[in-house]
Amino acid sequence: MTDFLDISPYDDRLEKIEIECLLEAVFKRYGYDFRNYAYPSLRRRIWHRASTEQLETISLLQNLVLHDRDAFERLLSDLVIPVTEMFRDPGMFKLIRERVMPILNQSTFVRVWHAGCATGEEAYSMAIMLEESRMLSKSRIYATDISEASLQRARQGMISQDRLSLYAHNYLQGGGEQDFASYYESNHGLATLHPRILERIVFAEHNLVTDRSFNEFQIIFCRNVMIYFDTALRERVHGLLYDSLSPGGFLVLGNKESVAFTSFAGRYETWNDEYRIYRKLR
Structure with missing residues (x-):
């Protein structure tokens, strides 16, 4: 299987047309507008999804996401990558x-x-x-x-148990006044906020x-x-x-x-x- 993330032989003009068509299709079909997102990051993430779906062209990816809501959700998870934690910074x-x-x-x-x-x-x-x-x-x-x-x-x-120590540290560094553990209950490997x-x-x-x-x-x-x-x-x-x-x-x-x-x-x-x-x- 070709490594689709290495796309140098791919025609740049055709690639851009396909990406524009995909984004337009996503907007018209699902209402999510990625047409003005930064292009280099968008391009990498779209090719990552195409590779994961074992598709050789972005046009094939467009066809898939238009007819399969689950496939669209998978693409969406690649385009919107959350990086977050409690009391970050x-x-x-x-x-x-x-x-x-x-x-x-x-x-x-x-x-x-x-x-x-x-x-x-x-x-x-x-x-x-x-x-x-x-x-x-x-x-x-x-x-x-x-x-x-x-x-x-x-x-x-x-909250995953393996993040609790980080969150407790962030909380104290952020001026926390209580025991961080007082805000959640632990059960079966998960902590649930009160x-x-x-x-x-x-x-x-x-x-x-x-x-x-x-x-x-x-x-x-x-x-x-x-x-x-x-x-x-x-x-x-x-x-x-x-x-x-x-x-x-x-x-x-x-x-x-x-x-x-x-x-x-x-x-x-x-x-x-x-x-x-x-x-x-x-």
């Missing part, structure tokens, strides 16, 4: 705990949006911080993602590329999502995030992302450049 969570939470607490009700939440670990972390700040009862966390499979996992609130943490989180499917704003939020996390987008798509998503923030609201991006070089740069105060925390100007 503990310094960022510590800064939010110490400097942002007191400001959020001035609101009568706090709405949080985790855009591109993957399997929910970041939303779980925020719920724990809100509880320790005595704000969870007046908060609602909206955690959205393009992948229904990831959302189904997130709703279960389950219902009091999960009940304030709404997990829902939302596509940043095609869907609109659905509420106004005091803080939005959209970390390491736009690194896969081209310039035009990043601009569109920044518009969506800006329109979704309340005046004085906070936007938290990934460490390789920024509002700089977008048309929204002048509409934010840089709250912390290291952790890419911005505050919408009133």
